[in-house]
Amino acid sequence: MLYSIHRPERTALIGVNVLDARGGDPVRDAVLVIEDGRIAEILARTHYTTRPGTEELQLQGMWVTPGLIDAHVHLAGGRAGIDDQELGVIAENRTVRAIRAVCEAQTLLKHGFTTVRDVSWNGLYLKRVFFEQKLPGPKVIACGPGLTRTGGHGDLFQFTPDYVRENGVFGLVADGEQEIVKAVRYLLREGADAIKIFLSGGDNWPHDRNGDIQYSARELAAAVEEAHRQTGTIVMCHAESREAIAMAVEAGVDTIEHGEDLDADLAKTMADAGTILVPTLQLIANWHRDFMPLDGDRRPPLRPDAFLYRDLYQGRDASFADDYSGSAVRSFQLALESGVKIALGSDTVYEPLTPFGEYSALEFRALVEAGMTVRQAITAATVVSSEAVGMSHVIGTVEVGKQADLLVVRADPTTSADVLADASNIHLIFCDGRLTVKDGKFEW
Ligand SMILES: [Zn+2]
Structure with missing residues (x-):
């Protein structure tokens, strides 16, 4: 893999509420697994088992949306x-x-x-x-x-x-x-x-x-x-x-x-x-x-x-x-x-x-x-x-198989436009599965 130096092969976002962005109900208390830059799995936390080599991020109650x-x-x-x-x-x-x-x-x-x-x-x-x-x-x-x-x-x-x-x-x-x-x-x-x-x-x-x-x-x-x-x-x-x-x-x-x-x-x-x-x-x-x-x-x-x-x-x-x-x-x-x-x-x-x-x-x-x-x-x-932008086959939703361009947000983004409009509510930003921004600063 070409750009793997800072990227674990597998990352699990644990305890998150996942918004697919298509307007459906969120999946609550879930685990979202990122593998090789893509969304590999979205499953109920009760069904998740730890696997060696996975970086696990405890994000209870936070919200995941597409970038x-x-x-x-x-x-x-x-x-x-x-x-x-x-x-x-x-x-x-x-x-x-x-x-x-x-x-x-x-x-x-x-x-x-x-x-x-x-x-x-x-x-x-x-x-x-x-x-x-x-x-x-x-x-x-x-x-x-x-x-x-x-x-x-x-x-x-x-x-x-x-x-x-x-x-x-x-x-x-x-x-x-x-x-x-x-x-x-x-x-x-x-x-x-x-x-x-x-x-x-x-x-x-x-x-x-x-x-x-x-x-x-x-x-x-x-x-x-x-x-x-x-x-x-x-x-x-x-x-x-x-x-x-x-x-x-x-x-x-x-x-x-x-x-x-x-x-x-x-x-x-x-x-x-x-x-x-x-x-x-x-x-x-x-x-x-x-x-x-x-x-x-x-x-x-x-x-x-x-x-x-x-x-x-x-x-x-x-x-x-x-x-x-x-x-x-x-x-x-x-x-x-x-x-x-x-x-x-x-x-x-x-x-x-x-x-x-x-x-x-x-x-x-x-x-x-x-x-x-x-x-x-x-x-x-x-x-x-x-x-x-001609990229709906790659990005735009939180779905298995899509590139993991994701936001982890501290509050429910559907309650008010203020949540996503205020960047200080965004805890983590993933680009192609790589953690890129944490609390407003680059993680590089
Ligand atoms: Zn213009």
């Missing part, structure tokens, strides 16, 4: 405040940002997120480093940068195209079917597990409107077809307007990111198609309130925008933010009522605006505040998120 999965993060390593958002995230040396990204991923792990799906160049390489187990870190399901058209949501028009190509981390510019196919193949060559495409705008600057479609149906279809040609490749699609969501579902993408403009018909279509929604609710419902300078709090732009008379926020006040949040929450509730599969994704992107780990916990809370039961939110953050 949490954040299906939408950017391990990009940038740092920016509200008034230098575009500049801050790509101004520093790429190595500095790559090293920070290690820390970002590790912080997510310490908050109980044993798997993350990343959109950035860094994730493609971080996933290998963590897999080698030289450094502790979560499983990184890597998209690489998202496909964006020239001037699209993933481009950074404030800088020259050459500078963005050299220093950008979120977006890979590709225009037309041919460039898109090439870009998908290039990312897959670099080890992408999934492909991200920015279909609609995202309100980041005046000509990046949520309501605008940034790729044609043919360009989108080319991306989806090319990605799906490689078995197991998930396509995640940034789609904020109704039109963009409908196009994305029609094109056969696997997950819709944000998707805050659903109506009943479209929610039903999504549910029927099995398309997963990653609502990034904390961000979407609070973005305009928390991050955008509205009237009275306006900061000067970095340089005059090329589109001088198209200011998205001109004349807006706080009521705009409230209306926007309210409709985003209603759209999420419609999805929930319609049976759309919903996964947890925080869209944590850079500090200090979105602190790594904490922001994922806020997303978990937001799902409950907006209408999920705590059990539903746990299912979203584990079972459905494992599907969203």
Whole structure:
């Protein structure tokens, strides 16, 4: 066995309550046995007998859940405040940002997120480093940068195209079917597990409107077809307007990111198609309130925008933010009522605006505040998120045969969203059966 130095071949968690995360009743006072990185047995304590060579951990009354999965993060390593958002995230040396990204991923792990799906160049390489187990870190399901058209949501028009190509981390510019196919193949060559495409705008600057479609149906279809040609490749699609969501579902993408403009018909279509929604609710419902300078709090732009008379926020006040949040929450509730599969994704992107780990916990809370039961939110953050990242055959539930990515929690996590949202309640975190975090510190 390659990485067995610190890992006993067999570990028994004794006296635990096991939550499979599918919504069923927990198995109480059980023993969960981990062998060679996988869940080997879950049995009543009365049926357990000690075997030599087993490390036995006495964990009476504690709870075992699957490791949490954040299906939408950017391990990009940038740092920016509200008034230098575009500049801050790509101004520093790429190595500095790559090293920070290690820390970002590790912080997510310490908050109980044993798997993350990343959109950035860094994730493609971080996933290998963590897999080698030289450094502790979560499983990184890597998209690489998202496909964006020239001037699209993933481009950074404030800088020259050459500078963005050299220093950008979120977006890979590709225009037309041919460039898109090439870009998908290039990312897959670099080890992408999934492909991200920015279909609609995202309100980041005046000509990046949520309501605008940034790729044609043919360009989108080319991306989806090319990605799906490689078995197991998930396509995640940034789609904020109704039109963009409908196009994305029609094109056969696997997950819709944000998707805050659903109506009943479209929610039903999504549910029927099995398309997963990653609502990034904390961000979407609070973005305009928390991050955008509205009237009275306006900061000067970095340089005059090329589109001088198209200011998205001109004349807006706080009521705009409230209306926007309210409709985003209603759209999420419609999805929930319609049976759309919903996964947890925080869209944590850079500090200090979105602190790594904490922001994922806020997303978990937001799902409950907006209408999920705590059990539903746990299912979203584990079972459905494992599907969203294309890993449901390996992780996402506590079942015999699955990889032992597990949390041992001090309190019953189904009683309140506060339990899992507060990392200090997590006693132990196992990654592939290896005890990796104990009481918030790495056990390496
Ligand atoms: Zn994002």
